[in-house]
Amino acid sequence: MATINKNLSHYDKNSIPNGADFKVGIVVSEWNDNITLNLLKGAKEALIENGVKEDNIHVHFAPGSFELSLGSQWLLEKDEIDGVVAIGSVIQGETKHFDFVCDATAQGIKDVGLKYNKPAIFCVLTDNTMQQAIDRSGGKHGNKGIEAAIACLKMIQLKKTI
Numbered sequence: 001m002a003t004i005n006k007n008l009s010h011y012d013k014n015s016i017p018n019g020a021d022f023k024v025g026i027v028v029s030e031w032n033d034n035i036t037l038n039l040l041k042g043a044k045e046a047l048i049e050n051g052v053k054e055d056n057i058h059v060h061f062a063p064g065s066f067e068l069s070l071g072s073q074w075l076l077e078k079d080e081i082d083g084v085v086a087i088g089s090v091i092q093g094e095t096k097h098f099d100f101v102c103d104a105t106a107q108g109i110k111d112v113g114l115k116y117n118k119p120a121i122f123c124v125l126t127d128n129t130m131q132q133a134i135d136r137s138g139g140k141h142g143n144k145g146i147e148a149a150i151a152c153l154k155m156i157q158l159k160k161t162i
């Protein structure tokens with residue numbers, strides 16, 4: 001289902017675990033910070049709304065989306081971190097650089113979750129235009145930061161129950 005058919009901010013609160021005991025890392029790309037800071041806002045609000053203590057949300061910044069994988073790794077190697085949300089916004093320019101950054105970032109974040117056996121959530125917008133990014137970071141299609149935070153809570157809980 002495409003994003004345009006699903007609001008990224010909507011979720012069933014009854015289906016979300018209480019995060020009172022969860023410790024979540026968030027690594028945020030500084031590129032397109034007009035977008036990534038809105039994604040961060042959405043993610044933090046969703047975590048806190050579902051019980052995560054603000055002191056248990058550890059936010060750090062990386063230069064760009066390409067560095068999110070390593071930033072996520074440095075958080076996940078800490079025993080006290082249960083999961084990480086990696087936040088970025090990659091917007092198509094004139095060259096193929098977009099393709100390489102998006103692919104490396106997606107693969108890197110996936111790989112680091114598998115390596116540390118903890119959820120590493122891909123909260124990276126990969127848009128053709130700035131408007132598409134605006135629409136998905138608190139605009140008409142909702143906020144992907146909320147979606148990512150909810151995914152992180154669900155995966156932390158899933159690991160505890162399997």
Ligand SMILES: Nc1c(NC[C@H](O)[C@H](O)[C@H](O)CO)[nH]c(=O)[nH]c1=O
Pocket residue numbers: 029031032063064065066067088089090091092101
């Ligand atoms: N063009 C975008 C970038 N480019 C920078 C890379 O992510 C990386 O920081 C650089 O290549 C040095 O390793 N990053 C984004 O997050 N978004 C972009 O649109």
Ligand SMILES: CC(=O)[C@@H](O)COP(=O)(O)O
Pocket residue numbers: 090091092093094095096097098099101
């Ligand atoms: C995703 C990027 O790295 C891209 O925005 C850089 O722009 P350009 O391809 O015009 O160099």
